[in-house]
Amino acid sequence: MVIIHPIDPFLFELFPRAKAANQRIDVLKEEMSAYYTVGPYKPSVTVKDDVVEVRIDTDLIDQQQKEYQEVVSLAERGKYEASKQKLLPLIEKAPHVSEYHRVLGQIYSEQGEQEEAVNALIDALRWDPKNGWALLMMGNIFARYHKDIDTALTYYRQAAKANPEDNITLNNIGAILMQAGRKKEAIDYFLQAKDLDPEYPNTYHALAMAEESEGHLSGAFGYAFSAIKKNTKKDSLYAESLRLAVNLAKRLVQEGEGQRVMQRYTRKLEEQTATRIDTVVDESIATAAKIEFAENYSRDRHIIRYKSSYPAVEHLVMHELVHLDLVTEARKVQKNQLFTTSIVHSKAFDRAMEKDARRLRKQGLPEDSVKGFLSSIFTGLNLQVYNTPIDLFIEDYLYSEFKELRPYQFLSLMGMVQEGIKATTDKTIVSHAPKQVVSASKVYNLVNALHLKDLYGVDFLADFSATPKELRQAEEFMEEFEEYRYDREAAEEYELVQNWADDLELSGFFELVLETSHRKGRSPEEVVSEMEESGMNLGEADPYEEERMKTFLEQHQGKDLNMAVVMYMVDALKYFQMLSKEEVKVIAHEVAMKGMYGITPEKKDYTLPKIPGKTFTGYHLLAYYYVSWAIAEPEFLPQLQLPFDREYIVARQLEKEK
Structure with missing residues (x-):
């Protein structure tokens, strides 16, 4: 098949890259060649007088395309010898097809025959000096098997010129430079690769390792969790990026920046509220941390209690400080609400759980144990009802306003989500707790897991063994949160507390009351x-x-x-x-x-x-x-x-x- 195009302004409209290059003929030929390429079969593009002639060997394509696909399929399945035996006759019939030689070189390399691989790749480059994949493979062979970095870089640089839009080539060049100890050059190539494809996780992981080797732990951590976020599959790279991020976060926590952030924020809030704030270690509290507002305890100071056994406790204290900040904000417009429970609510809970109470009594549990167990569940569930929606706003604020706290937040949120998994999947807990409570608790914990995934890319959702309904409910809650997320007005977080409780049929177990009325x-x-x-x-x-x-x-x-x-x-x-x-x-x-x-x-x-x-x-x-x-x-x-x-x-x- 021969296609003839007159060289006129309309032709450059069809091939805009050539037009953007001031109508250069060489760029036009390259663009047309790429367009009319079918698999490994490239056309012949020639310029004669005022026309461009494109010759496509349709007979060859018809005869060999199916067999070539079989060659590729066999190679992809690791059946290299069978693939090679089908490929050699194709090369004999059409030696000018550069990609045939490139695939043969790859087969030889996979079989451990690197010299034969080099010979095949040289043939590929003789027929097409701009075969980027052949150039890339040549660089790989010289770098990995011959330890000849200089020669490898020669091929890599040619590959980058041949495929200037190929981020993987640049990524490989960076990796080779890293191996050679040329870290700053490597980072430059990784950054170029990232600009070409901002969604490729391998590049972020490589940048994390490069920054770590340079002693830049904060930058390395940022790239590590970006690698996790960009990785849509839980593959070996995801696991390695997660391991690296955790390691970096722990090292950053040891540097103690979180203490300084916490002290600065505490002083700021003490000035705003004109009230002292104390922090106290208390292993007896039901949650990782809690704040006791001065007004609720008739004290002259706020007290933040936290468990020292939790990782990155500075995050826990900062979380409660932001809670105080939100309450202060709501008080300014007289919209702050108090989460209250009474005997009426606890009795309503007892009535709702009567069937489960009877089941526990039949299992031989003493009445005092049954009451104590249900009482603890009542308290724990209400803590989730109140805290989960508000915590999303708090963690968003910490993430955006205190970047130096992210390693602490990362470790702390991971620990709490894993704790939520255990609480809702542990066989002993699940066998005793009421199903309605376990399901509601799982939904709230799934919301936390979705938020962790959104912020840091870490995906624990499958570990909850949630039903489709539970996961869908959590996703709907997150969608509702998104409606408030970036333009929340003071005290609007309480709307989510009430809405979510209504959806899960838990609103009879508590009451939100306006603080101004309650204290008036x-x-x-x-x-x-x-x-x-x-x-x-x-x-x-x-x-x-x-x-x-x-x-x-x-x-x-x-x-x-x-x-x-x-x-x-x-x-x-x-x-x-x-x-x-x-x-x-x-x-x-x-x-x-x-x-x-x-x-x-x-x-x-x-x-x-x-x-x-x-x-x-x-x-x-x-x-x-x-x-x-x-x-x-x-x-x-x-x-x-x-x-x-x-x-x-x-x-x-x-x-x-x-």
Whole structure:
């Protein structure tokens, strides 16, 4: 077949590389030759006067293409002798096909016959001096088998010229230079290779090793985890890159930069919050680390507790510091929320797990052990519900803002994901724990694993043995996280806490409450105003009683009491005096059911069927909530987590004085 093209502007439109080279004829011939090449069969491209003539040996292609594919297939399967016996007749019929000689050279090299391989490759280059693969193989043979680096580099450089867009050639040149101890030259070639193909993991691994050999551990670590991220297969290179990254991270942790980062960030937050921050080793805590906010413990300082047994503990402390930062951010716009649980939530959990409790009792576990086991699961599950969505934002912030902390984060997150694998796949744990809990916990842990994969490329997903539904749920959670990830507004992380719990049917086991409402107190004036608004029946006006009340309010003003709650508790104590303990207990449980869905202090239209004709404000109902349980089931009172202990003491004192 002969194809004739007139040399005119339209031809250069068809072959734009030649056009970009100022319509150079030599570039045009190269581009047309590459375009009309079929497998190993290159066309003849000649210029005559004002036309380009392309001759394609279609007969040869028709006759030998199938046999050539068989040759390649046999070689790929390691059947080199059979491949060679089919290839030699093809060479005899068409000796001008350079690629035949190149494949023969590769077969000889694989069979250990390097001299024969060189002869075949020279024949390939005689027919086509720009056969990049033949040049590359010649370089490999001289470098690996003859230890002749200078000669190898001669061929490699020619290969790079022949295939300027081939990153693998440049990568090989870099590897040879590394072996020769010429590290800086090697890094230059690796960087060129990376620019040509930014997705090729081998180059990043090579750069990591080169940087490590130069003593640049931080740069080496960055390239090592990039090699992991770019590697879509869990092959030997992935395993080697992971091993290298872990080794580099441990060495960087020993240098102690994390301590300095932690100290700087701690000082910054202490200034922002005007509150001291202490860090304490505490091996008894349920999680790797936790922060105790000063406000929640009536302290003058925040305390971060952490387990020293975890790797790279500086990351754990930094994680909790960012948690404080997020809370501070949410407080500025009065949107911070508190994660609370009460006896109502724990009882709801017990009811949901009753079938599993019966199963454990049948297995011979004592009642105390069953209760203790379910209680620990209740606590652990709620920790996951609250922490998992928020942790994603925290880890993103650490990753982007504290690059020097990445080795710590890398080791720490890997350790926690592996801990999650054990917790959700260990046969002993799984056999005892409720299936719903194990599945929900696995979803949350899968979210953490997906985030680790996103940040550092380390893939532990298969180790969870998750069901398709569990994996799909975790992926959907990550998709929802992506919607908030880069433009999150203050306190929006709590939306994910609630949404994910709703999706996993766990929202009955906790309550998110607005901190400003939860902590809000009342002045004496506000107390009187609120009681008047609610229509609370204080009896007929009594000048002596009014004066005594005024004196009482003045005496307790400034004692950090919610005076509205105190007065409502007095009302509750008076009301419950007329009822039996069993009747109070019925009301207590009725209020608790309201509490499951949240009691808003500012709301003014609550009702209770067991107390007909009475309308409650939020604080009024909370007062009845506390007092009813204090009378009917005081042993459960601490689990309500209602912050009104002092109000109750004052209310009882006031009631006795009447």
